[in-house]
Amino acid sequence: MRRREFISKTIKAGLVTGTALSVGNYSELFPSPSNLFSSDFDLAAIKGGEPDAMFDEAIKAFGGISKFVKKGQTVVIKPNIGWDVEPERGGNTNPLLINRIIKHCLNAGAKDVYVFDHTCDNWNKCYSNSGIERAVKDAKGKIVSGASESYYQEVTIKQGKKLKKAKVHELILESDVFINVPILKHHSSADVTIGMKNLMGNVWDRRFWHANDLHQCIADFASFRKPDLTVVDAYYVMKKNGPRGVSKEDVLTMKSQIISTDIVAADAAAAKLFGVDPSKIDHIRIANEMKLGSMNLDKLSIYRKIL
Amino acid sequence: MKHSILRKIRIAVSIFFLLFTSILFLDIANFLPPDLFGYVTLFQFIPSAIKFAVLFIPSSIGFIIILILTLFFGRVYCSSICPLGTVQDIASHIANKKKRKKKFLYSKEYFWLRYIILVVTILSLFSGQLLLIILLDPYSNFGRILAQLFNPFINILNNFFAFTLEKLNIYSLYPIEIKSGYFIAALFPFLFLAFILFLSYKRGRLYCNTVCPLGTLLGIISKFTIFKLKIDKTTCEGCGVCSKVCKSECIELKSKKIDFSRCVACYNCLDVCPSDAINYQFISSGIVKQSSDKSRRDFLSKTSLFIIGLTTNALSQIKIIPQKESKVAVKKNSVSSPPGSKSIDHFTSNCTACQLCITACPTRVLQPSFTEYGIFNIFQPFMDYKTNYCNYDCTACSQVCPTAAILPLTAKYKKNIQIGKAKFIEDNCIVKTENTACGACSEHCPTKAVLMVDYKGNLKIPEITNKYCVGCGACEFACPTKPYKAIYVDGNLEHQTAEKKPVEKLDQKIDYKEEFPF
Secondary structure, three states, X not given: OHHHHXXXXXXXXXXXXXHHHHHOOHHHHOOOHHHHOOOOOOXXXXXXXXXXXXXXXXXXXXXXXXXXXXXXXXXXXXXXXXXXXXXXXXXXXXXXXHHHHHHHHHHOOOOEEEEOOOXXXXXXXXXXXXXXXXXXXXXXOEEOOOOOHHHEEEEEOOOOOOOOEEEEEHHHHHOOEXXXXXXXXXXXXXXXXXXXXXXXXXXXXXXXXXXOOHHHHHHHHHOOOOOOEEXXXXXXXXXXXXXXXXXXXXXXXXXXXXXXXXXXXXXXXXHHHHOOOHHHOHHHXXXXXXXXXXXXXXXXXXXXXXX | OOOHHHHHHHXXXXXXXHHHHHHHHHOOOOOOOHHHHHHHHOXXXXXXXXXXXXXXXXXXXXXXXXXXXXXXXXXXXXXXXXXXXXXXXXXXXXXXXXXXXXXXXXXXXXXXXXXXXXXXXXXXXXXXXXXXXXXXXXHHHXXXXXXXXXXXXXXXXXXXXXXXXXXXXXXXXXXXXXXXXXXXXXXXXXXXXXXXXXXXXXXXXXXXXXXXXHHHHHHHHHOOOOEEEEEOOOOOOOOOHHHXXXXXXXXXXXXXXXXXXXXXXXXXXXXXXXXXXEEEEEOOOOOOOOOOOOOHHHHHHHHHHHHHHHHHHHHOOOOOOXXXXXXXXXXXOOOOOOOOOOEHHHHHOOOOOOXXXXXXXXXXXXXXXXXXXXXXXXXXXXXXXXXXXXXXXXXXXXXXXXXXXXXXXXXXHHOOEEEEEEEEOHHHOHHHHOOOOOOHXXXXXOOOOEEEEEOOOOOEEEEEOXXXXXXXXXXXXXXXXXXXXXXXXXXXXXXXEOOOOXXXXXXXXXXXXXXXXX
C-alpha cells in the first residue's frame, strides 16, 4: 500500500515536473541567488489578523512564496512543537500558520514539504496536542519524527565559537528550502525564544548547549544553515512562565506576525514586539556581532501592515 | 470424539488471550487506548485478586469468575487464559510433532515441592513480601518476557523498516528509540523463557503442576469441582492414547484415574479417546487421595530454585559506581513510584512486576528496578529520570495496571499528586560553575515549581518551591551537568498533594491598531 502510494506519487510528481518543463518558465526552475532575494523588503510585520491570513499578507511583501520555493524543490518547515500543550497555551507554533505555509509551498510547486521538531515533551503527544500533525496532514505536507538519533548527522559548524560540532536532522541538511517558523514566547533560559532559539530543535544533543554557554551556542548554530525565511508566530504570545507555560493566563493574544529573510532581524523585531530590547538578549547581540544578520532595525526596509 | 468441540473452544480462547495479551505488551507506538487494557487483563488471576483486595470494585472480579469456572470445570484458567500456559502448549505441541512415538507418560506429582512452594508463597504474601509472586506468577513472567525481549525485538524490526522507507523518502513509519532497562531485567525473562520452553518441550505442563503457585492453588480447588473429567471404566478399552496426549501427565492407566488437581482441562484426551470413555461427570464429593513420595527430581528442582535465589541475592551486591568527576554526589533517599501508587509501600506490596505499565508508558520513564526498592522487589518499575520524565498530562500507567498497584487516575487529579520533590545542588549548577545561562530545569518544569531567579548580573539561577513540585523529573532529566545532576527528584515515601500555583493574571491589554515598536 505504502509503496504503491509512493510510486504513484513519484509518477505524479514526475508528470507535474514534466508539464512544467514543457510550458513553464524555465528560469524559475533554476533559481539563482539573485532572484531569491530580489524583494524590496527585508522584513514584514503584520498585525490584527488570523495567523493564516497574516501570512498571506506578509509573504506578499516578499513577492510570494515562489521567490523562495521553486518547482520540484523540497521544503522543510521547522515549527516549535516542543510541548504537549494545546495551541491556545502559546507553547507551540500556531497550526493554522503551518497549514497555510505548506499550502503556499505546494502551490508554488514544491515536491515535498516536511515538518518536524525535536520536541522536549513526548513527541507523539506534542505533535498531536499542538494540532500541528493534523494541520500538516490536512495541507498534504509530511510530518516527520525528530525523536530518533538516527535522523541526526554530525556536522561541523565553521563559525562556531563554542558549538563546533552538532548532530543535525537530515531534513535540514537535505531539503532545498528551509523555513523556520518559531513562536514568540518568554523563555526561562534564553530570556525569549524566537527564530534562533527555535533552531535548537534541529539538533540532537541540546544538553551540550545548556552546559556550554547557551547564548553563544544559539548564535553559533544560527551560522550553520540560515533559514531561507523566518516566520515568527506572535499570535498567542506567552509572556511569562515560558517556554512551557502553566496556563492560558500566561498568554497574551497579540495577533501579530513577523517574517524576514534575516533571522537576526526577525528576532530583533519580535523581541521589541515582546517588549524587550534585542541588544539585552545575549544571543541576538552575539549573532549581530558575528554578522549573522542585523538587529539594527532602523537600517532595514520594513513592510508594516495592520489588518 | 464428540467432545472435541470443547478442545476447539479451548484452543480458540487460548489463542485469543495469548494474542490480545501480547498485543498489549507489544504496542511499541502506544497506539492502543490505555483504558481498553483492563478488558484483557481482567481475567489474569493474581493481578485481579490483588486489585480486588485493594479496590473491591466490580472491574476486579475477574479472579472470582475464574474461581467459579474452576469450581465447575477445573483449571480452565491454566489451559485457556494463562498466556504462559499457551506458550508452553505451543512448545510441547512442536515437541510432539517431532517425536512421533514417545509422547507424554504418566508421572506422579512432585507433591512436596508443589505444596511447599504454594505455602511459602502464601506465607510470604501475608508478611507483605511479593518476591515469589514476582518470580513465579505466570502472567507476570509472560509480561516480562514480552516487555523485555519481544517488545525491543519488534522495536528493532520497526526501526529497520522505518530506515528502509526513509531512504525512499517515506516518513510515515518512524523509528522509535529503544529505552530498555538494564541487562538483568532482560536476562531473567530470557532464562525463564528458556527454562519454561525446555520444561514444556520435555514434560508438558510440569511448571504449572510443580512450580506455579497459582497452578497448585487452582489444583486444590479442582479437587472440589462439580464436574470432573473421569474415565468411564466400563467403556475404556485401556488403549492409553489419552495418557500419551496428556500434557499434564496426569492420566494413570493402571487405575484409569485422572489426577484432576493437575489436569489443566485441555480436553486433548476427549479428542483422542476412540471409545469416548472420558467425560465430564457430576461429582458430589470425594477428594482423590494423593500419594506423597519425593524423588530425586524433586530435589533437583528444589536446588535449582535455590540457586536462582542465590544468584539474585549475589546480584544485589553489585553497586553501580559513578565516575568521580563532579563534586557533589546526588544522594536520593528514595526513588519515586509512579503517580497513582499512593506510596512506595502500597506500590511494592501490590505490584507483580508484569511491566505492562513500562510498555504502555509513552516516555518510558518507567523502568524495571533492580535494587531501587530492595532486591526483594526486583523488577518492579520505578521512575527512572535518567531515561526520561513523566508526561504531565499522561495517566497511561494508572489506566493499564492490572493489580491496582497503580490506581486509576484522571489527568486532572494526577496533576496534583506529588510523587517526589525536586532538590537543588547549587555547587553542581552550570550557572554557578560556568557563569553562563542555563535554566533547562525550569524550562521543562510543568508547574513552575522550578523558577529562574536573579543571580549575578544578567544571570538567573533555579529556585525550587517544593509545594508546587509534582516530582515528574523533567528538571532532573533536562539538567545537563555530568556525572551528577544539579537538580534531582527525591521520591516521596508517601505520595503527597502538590499545591496549585496561584495564577497571576496578565494585566497587559493589546491595542491591535497600535503601531509597531520598530
